[in-house]
Each structure stands twice: as C-alpha cells, then as structure tokens.
Amino acid sequence: MVLDPVVMFFIAGFTISLMRVDFKLPSAIYEFLSIMLLITIGLKGGIELSKQHVGDLVGDVGLVLLMGVLIPLIAYPILYLVGRFKRVDAASIAAHYGSVSVGTYAVGVAFLETHHVTYESHMPLYLVVLEIPAIVVGIILAKGITKETNWAEMAQESFLAKSIVLLFVGLFIGWAAGEKIHATLDPFFFAPFKGILALFLLEMGIVAASQVGLLKKYGLFLVAFGIIFPVIAAAVGLEFAHVMGLSLGGALLLMILAASASYIAVPAAVRIALPEANPGLSLTASLGITFPFNVIVGVPLYYKMAEMYLGG
Amino acid sequence: MVLDPVVMFFIAGFTISLMRVDFKLPSAIYEFLSIMLLITIGLKGGIELSKQHVGDLVGDVGLVLLMGVLIPLIAYPILYLVGRFKRVDAASIAAHYGSVSVGTYAVGVAFLETHHVTYESHMPLYLVVLEIPAIVVGIILAKGITKETNWAEMAQESFLAKSIVLLFVGLFIGWAAGEKIHATLDPFFFAPFKGILALFLLEMGIVAASQVGLLKKYGLFLVAFGIIFPVIAAAVGLEFAHVMGLSLGGALLLMILAASASYIAVPAAVRIALPEANPGLSLTASLGITFPFNVIVGVPLYYKMAEMYLGG
C-alpha cells in the first residue's frame, strides 16, 4: 500500500517533532489553513446539495443523529467500567469520540480522490450534524439531567462553534450559488485543497507528537482505547452506511466520521460544560492516538472493511 | 437579481457576527488578504497602462482629482447644516466619503467580470489619485488654511499610506514588466483574486456588523446619510464618467470610487491631523452603513443607473 503524499506530510511533522526540531507553523497560518479546509469542504457539499431535494435527506439526517448518540453511549461504559475512569472523564472522552475530526475527514476525501472513488455529495452535511449530539450525550452522562446545566449557553457554545459555523457558511453559499461558484472560487478554494491539507497535516503531525509525551502519564488503557475504539465505531458507521444504502465512498466517509474524535470543537465546549473533566486525558486520546492512527492506518483499513462488507 | 458569490461571503460574515459567533480571521491573514488585493489591483492596472501613452491620461487624471475635491465639498454642508455635526466631525466624515474603499472597488471589478463587461484599464490609477485630495479638503474644511497644519507630515502620512504605496508598487511593476508578468504571477495573484476577495469580504462582513451596535449611539441621520449620500456621489461620478467618455464598465467603477468611503487610509490620516474628530462617527458611517450598502445594493444599482444614462 502506497501512502498518500498528504499523509507523508503528517508523518514528517510527527517525526520532526519527536526529533525535537523547533518548528511549528505560526498560529495565524494554522488557523488560516483550517478555515480554508472548513469552508472548502462546506462549499463542495453545498454545491452538490444544490442539485438535489434537501427534503429527501431528512430520514438519513435522523439516522446520522442517532449514530451520533449511539457512539458515545458505547464508549462510556467501556471507559467507566473497563478503563475505571472517573464518571466525568469517561463522559468527556465519550463526547470527543461521538463527535468528529474534520482533518481526518479531509484525509478521507483526499484518499477517495486519489483512488477515483465517488461519494455521496451531502456528506459534509453529516459532518455538521454530528458535531452536536455527542456533546449533549456527554453532559447528560456526566451530570444526569439536572437543572444546573445551562442548556441555552451550551447550545450557543456548540451550534455556534467556529468549525460548525464555517462548514455551514460554505454549505449555504455552495447551495445558494450552485455549480457556477466553481469557476469563481476554484483557484483559491478547490484547486489548492490537497496542498492546504498537506501543510495542515504537517502541523497536525507536530501537534499530535507533542501529545505523545503524555501517554505515559495516562497509561496503556488509553492507548488501547484510542486504537481499538475507532475500529469499533467504524464498524458501527459501516452498518449505518449499509442501512442508508450509501455507496462505497460514502460509506468510507461515514465510517471516518464515526471513527474520528474531535480535538477542536468538543474540547472547548466540554471545558465550559464539564470543567471538572481532565482535558489532557481526552485530548491525548483523540489527538495523540486516534488521529494519527486514523490518518495512517485507519482510513485504508476502513476502506478495506467497506469493500468486504458492501462488496465494493 | 442573483447575488455574486463574493457578496454572499460578505452577508455570511455580517450574519454570523450579528449572531455573536466568536469568529474572526487572524489579523495577519486579514492583512495578507488586503495586501494581495491591493497589489493585484495595481498590477492589473499597470499591465494595461503599459499598453498606452500615460501622457494621454493627464487631462482625465485632472478631472478625477476635481471629483475628489468636489465630493467632500458636497458632503460637508449636508453634514454640518442638516446633520448638525460639529465642524471637525463634518469635515472628517466628508474626507472619508471623498476618498475610496478598495474593497468596494474590488467587488465592482468582480461584478464586471461576472457580467463579462470590460472597463478602461487605468481605473486603478484613479483609485490611487482619489486617496489624496479628500484628506486635504477635509483638513481645510476643519481648520481653514492655518499655519498650524504640518502639511509636510500630512503629505507623508497620506501619500505614503500603506494602501496607496501597495497599489502604486503594483501599478509600477505591472507597467514596467507588462503583459508578460501575467504568466509568472497568475497562479498566486490573478487567478485566486475572487477567492481572496471572498474571504476578505467574509471578514469585512464581521467587522462591519460589529459597527452596527454603534448606530443607535449616533442616530438616524448618520444611517440616512450613509445610504443616501453614496447614491448622490455615484450620480456625480456618473456625470464625470460621461464627460470623460468612459465605457459602461469604466463608468461603474468611477461611480463606485465616488460612492465608496475610506475605512483604512483616511481614518488613520485624519486621526493624526484632526485628533478632535470623533473617529467612531466616520468609521460607523463608512464601514457600518455605506460599505454594506454599496456591496449589496449599491453596485448593481449604480450599474443600472449607468446603463440608463449611458445607454449601455
């Protein structure tokens, strides 16, 4: 199996960080790259959405929401009972894994483009949809349904998180402007997509490697969870893809959404909602273990799984 | 009328800012985008200038200068007598409206490209020319011609303002290198122009919306002025375009130069020259009212006006 060049950038970043090279992207550039990725993914999805009846998707969106509720409910007992984490920490980690990683999703898109596999156009919509339920489930798991939680503030924190809003802006403009936007925005947004992703992954490799030092602190169970749980979640995603009748490419992306864990939106939201949760724990798992695993091993593995199950 | 996608980005930024989403571009990226716009606009104009005799333009440049003197002289009595602003504030706002907004100009260029309308190549020269006279007129309106004003410092502040210098650098290199520069610089400067403008306008929407809160403070007259005066100024611009014999596209751009108000170069220069002027007043008008009005309503409206008058 030959590595995608963008994945090589990730590995390069990971490696130079472990070698203690003193390099990182200026944070303004890191933010710029992620803004570009989010808007472009949104635009792509929006353009495709403009070609179909959005109404037809209501059922499928419901199924995806269900998946977003289910995955943290599977993760929680494993973390709480097997991993023996504190309740609030188990809930927090579960929320991270129920949500998604846009970087991993982008690697999946690049993978499909490299292998010339098509996928359902509205996948970015699911990306947006999946950001929310996991956080809600996580809070309920941690606190029960108490009056204490300021749900309005929570909703504001989550729904209006930067990443969701930028995806949504892209989706909406892509949908409203349709195919013709391609000509206008191609040279800045679409054509450089993989190059932007490559540079983004170089930085993410550096950031992920800086989490590795914390692995000792948090122990072997976390490492095992960060590798095994994504595969379980991917299998759940595959079953949902089957039920929804997705194509091979679409199935891969849904599996990636299931298997990936948030390291941007959820950490920020959980920090406010569950301050007693240890943020290092969940970030190390999602960013230091699961993200590299998914980018390097997971994406091609899930593709194999999908091929076997759906008979690619 | 279908909105240009770049305008949708502006509206998206405006909307998410009003929804209190906590998003803005890193300021380094905002600066980068505006530097790119300024240089590219300059280069475009310079390449075209290289194809004609610059000497032929002397008369027209004089007319444009005259327009730059005239517009603040029309604005001032309205602001002072009708709006009942303090003399220094009326002069300061007048200076803002006599000068130009590069962002609005870029929207006009994108509009013409979308509608496949050509325009006189040397318009960016007028963009540069118009930055200066309004400031001078504004200071004289505020202070009279006193010895107190340090004109040398003023000239330095204005002529050497970042935006003018970058436009000029682009103009000069485009003029010196000519058409052949296109091949070299196309992928970085020219091709992504609209994409860069789109992201720039997303941020400008956010910034403009943050001015909206101040509208209450400054009252209804300012809102009315910020909407009605640009239309008056656009009509003045149209008359000048007629006299100069500009094409439909060139007329639209001259109208936009007339109708738009500065929110970068003039605020900085006026801050030094007229410290007693309230900077919130002029910025709210130019950025919070006139900029959105021009971008969304003004550009197509002025185009209609030009078509009717010049019989496009």
Added chain:
Amino acid sequence: MVLDPVVMFFIAGFTISLMRVDFKLPSAIYEFLSIMLLITIGLKGGIELSKQHVGDLVGDVGLVLLMGVLIPLIAYPILYLVGRFKRVDAASIAAHYGSVSVGTYAVGVAFLETHHVTYESHMPLYLVVLEIPAIVVGIILAKGITKETNWAEMAQESFLAKSIVLLFVGLFIGWAAGEKIHATLDPFFFAPFKGILALFLLEMGIVAASQVGLLKKYGLFLVAFGIIFPVIAAAVGLEFAHVMGLSLGGALLLMILAASASYIAVPAAVRIALPEANPGLSLTASLGITFPFNVIVGVPLYYKMAEMYLGG
C-alpha cells in the same frame, strides 16, 4: 538586460523602506512564505532525485562539502588581515558566507525558468548540504578545536535548524512520492512559486533596506567585502561546477550557492556558538549588501561568467 519581475518586487520593497513607508508583512505571513519556498524547493529536488540513483551523487556531494569548507577559509584571512576585524567577528562573517541564502537560490531558479534554461535536478540537495560545514569551520576558526564547544548541541542547532529540516522534508516527500505528487500539490506549492517568491522578496527588500542605515557604522571595508567576495566565491563555485561537469543552469545555481550568504540559519547558530561575535556586522554584510547585490546584479553576472567559461 530586462529585470525579472520578482526582482522588481525586491527593488520596490527596498525603495519604499528607504522612503520610510511604514509597511511590512505580518511576520506570520513572512514565515509562511519562507516555509512555502523551502518545502517547494525541497519537493522539486526530491521529485527529480526519485528519477536517479542517489548513490551516484556521493562523489559530487563530497565536492560540494569541500566547497563549503573552502569558502569560509578564503573569506577568513581577508576579513582578519585586510579588514582587521576581531578574530571572532572574522570567523562569524566567514561562516555566513560559507553557507547559503535560500532566497537568492530561489531567484536563481526563477531566472533559469524565465530564460528556459534547465539545470541538474539535485541542486536542492546541495542547498541542504552547504548549510552545515561553514558553521563548523567558523567555530573552529574562532575558537580553535577546544573542548569548550558543545559539538553535540551545535550539531543539533545546525542540522535541525528549521530551514534545513523543511528543505529535507520536501526532498524526502518528493523523493518518496515521485512525479505523481505534482498533480496533487501543484496548485498550492508549484504553480504559485514565483508569486510567493515575489511577495517574499518585497518583504526582503524592506528588511535589507533597514540594514542600510548600519553601513555607516561598520565602514567601507564591509561594503566592499559584501560586493567583491561574492564574485570571488562565485568563481570558486564555477570551477567546482566545471569539475563536476554541471550544465550551464546547474553551474549558475552552484555559483549562487557559493556567492550567497546566510541570513537566517547561520546567524541563529552563531549567536549560540559564538556569543562574543557582533551579530550586526555579519547580518549587515549578508543581508544589507550581499543579498541585494546578488539578487539584482549577481545572478545575471554569474550567468554571464558561466556562459563564457563553460561556453554555454
């Protein structure tokens, strides 16, 4: 001789800085541009390397290393005996001139592309190779071979310097992924190369001009050295190119590597290794004199020299 447009950007930056225009790129953008240049130069070299046996280059790499040792050994006595600099300062300046400037190299690449001259594909490898020996020679010249020097730390400081690592990351990924990477990364890395270089040189012009004020302080000898020594070094480079049997284009690039002086990696390394050296002295020479000289006069001059000697 017509100037390359990218060189015009350099001159423009130089000029506006001398005119005291208050403009510079945000430092995050400056860093971004240099990261892009380094990775792209590395990728280009790596792709070409993938087409040949790396083993065949061992001899040539050895010759280039020799050149990197030789050049500071020529510079040092001139600086120490003729220029009457302190030993540590002479050694520090010699180290700067033994190493290379990636910006100058990129101007050479742009020059060759403009003139449609091909060059050996593995030149970026020499760029990496030349960063090291000059620093080592410089330290030995300054201190002798004492136990005091922490060579391990020095090696870490030098080999793992940001610029070397990024070049190497590009080289490696280009080599591992080969030609096919072009399609993926072209719109972000390769196509905009000259545009990125243009904007980078605008900033470098500004930075270089800000060194000019220090020329008075350091006297005429430094100016003369900064102009004459590069030409000597270029001649040395030409001889090495001849011995190695390089093509005209390859010879120009090796001459540029010889003639250019470091203003990023070496200053940082020498600061740690030779704190008693005056950093202003070497930076003024390499950045304020030699860099502008090479970019504007040197590159075409060396090309003429190569044509005459190699009979282009």
Added chain:
Amino acid sequence: MVTITKMMMTIITEQNLEKAIIHDLEDLGVKGYTIIEAKGKGGSGIKSGAWMNDSNIQIELILDNALATKIYNFISDTKKYDNYSMMVYLSEVNVLKRHEEN
C-alpha cells in the same frame, strides 16, 4: 504628576476560556481590560502557542480594591475556575489618565 493608586490584577489562563472569563468579569463589574496573547508553562503543562487549545492569554485589569476582592472571591468560590489552568497576581500601579479604570 497627579496619579491615582489602583490595583492591577493579572490573570494568565487558557485562550479558549477568553469569552467565558470576560463574560464573568463583566458581570462582576469590570469595565476595562487589556488582553495579550501568551504562551508559557505551569502546573498544568506547556502551552506552546501552536494552536488555540494550546495558547494562553494574559488579562490585565486596572481596578480598585473592592472590585479586586470581589473577583478574588468569585475565583476562589467558583468550582469552575479550580479546574482551569490559571495564574492570578496583584500589584499596585499609579494611573495617570483617568478613563474607565473600573
């Protein structure tokens, strides 16, 4: 020089808490503040400034004793802040020009 003696409270904390903390501070009566980006190291590890979840902000508040005490009590009493990486210190300054010094 006519100056007014005030307290200066400096809060160094996680960048992604900015909105929440400013919200709380304004609720407590803060009218003016200054925010500076920072990186650093402390009991909760390194903040390398590489990205948002890994950066600090330094909040500077010029205020009077009463408000300083109020904020101090809030920070001490609120469980929320116990779990945040945060360093708070006070010093005395002499403010020259009166604006909103809280």
Added chain:
Amino acid sequence: MVTITKMMMTIITEQNLEKAIIHDLEDLGVKGYTIIEAKGKGGSGIKSGAWMNDSNIQIELILDNALATKIYNFISDTKKYDNYSMMVYLSEVNVLKRHEEN
C-alpha cells in the same frame, strides 16, 4: 543582587498611533521601549484586535523620574492625546542589567 530603581511607565493605546507616539516619545528623550500587541476594552469601546484600526499596543518604558514627569506633562498638555484612547500607569521596578534604561 545589584539593582537600580527605576519607573516603569505603561501606555496602552491605539495601534495606528504607534508611529506618531514613538516619534513624540523619542523627541522627549526616550531611548528604549518595548511594544506588545494587545486588544482590550475601555472608555472608548472595544478593541477586538480584528484589524489594525481596531487593535491596541502596550508600550512599556523603563525610565527615571525626570523623564517620566516630562512625558506625563507632555501627555497632559498636548490636546492631541486627549482625543486618543489611551491608558497610562506607572509602577516601580528594579533593573538588573544596565543597558539603555533612558
């Protein structure tokens, strides 16, 4: 520890005044300064740091009493500065290593 007691004057003001203010300060005799980018809120509203016209700088000056007084008088007497968003405060510091401490 051998230290010299000096004043530290901190000026928080609008970013686009940087050139003008540094010019004035150097005219008054300032030889050394440090500038940090900031955002903030005060009597003249929010400076969100989004763009240049909406950002602050924090200027730190280590100086002696005489120069501090001179700057104070200049700021008080010059109409210009009255209209600028600006916060100035003083404290005492002990400088370890002598360079240009004004």
Added chain:
Amino acid sequence: MVTITKMMMTIITEQNLEKAIIHDLEDLGVKGYTIIEAKGKGGSGIKSGAWMNDSNIQIELILDNALATKIYNFISDTKKYDNYSMMVYLSEVNVLKRHEEN
C-alpha cells in the same frame, strides 16, 4: 484576599534565544514561565518585529527571592549573556492562586 508575596522577574531579549534561555532557566529550577512576543528598541538597536531575527520576547517569571538571586548570578557570571541584547527587571507581586510559582 489571601496572597503570597513573590518576585516577578521580567526578561526582554532576542526571540531566537528563546530555546536556549528557557533551557538555562529550567536548569536553574524555573518551573513556570510566561512568554509574550514583543518588539522594541534599546542599546543594541531596533527590533522591528519584522522577522524572527528581529523580534523580542518578554519572559515573565514569578518566583521566590532565592531563585531570583540564582538567576541573577547566572546572568551576571555567564559571559554568554553579556553579548545578548537583554533587559531584566524585578518587581513584587502578590500571587492569588497557588500553582507552580517556582
């Protein structure tokens, strides 16, 4: 307000020395620090912030007297630092919340 009196040491120096200085400081026993980007002017010229070799950092250390003295001695005794553009000053602060204050 229960506070602990500590020293605050501020070091303003060249950005490209960051790694080396933090290394030295940690060797001396520093457990916590804050770093802020800065530009400025001093005896060794202007640091315009345009690029890395031309920028400053401001390092802030909250520490006790013993550690401050140790660092001071290190800076005074080490030839290395004599050649670096560097400004160091001390003041007193009252730390509210205990973390790693060195």
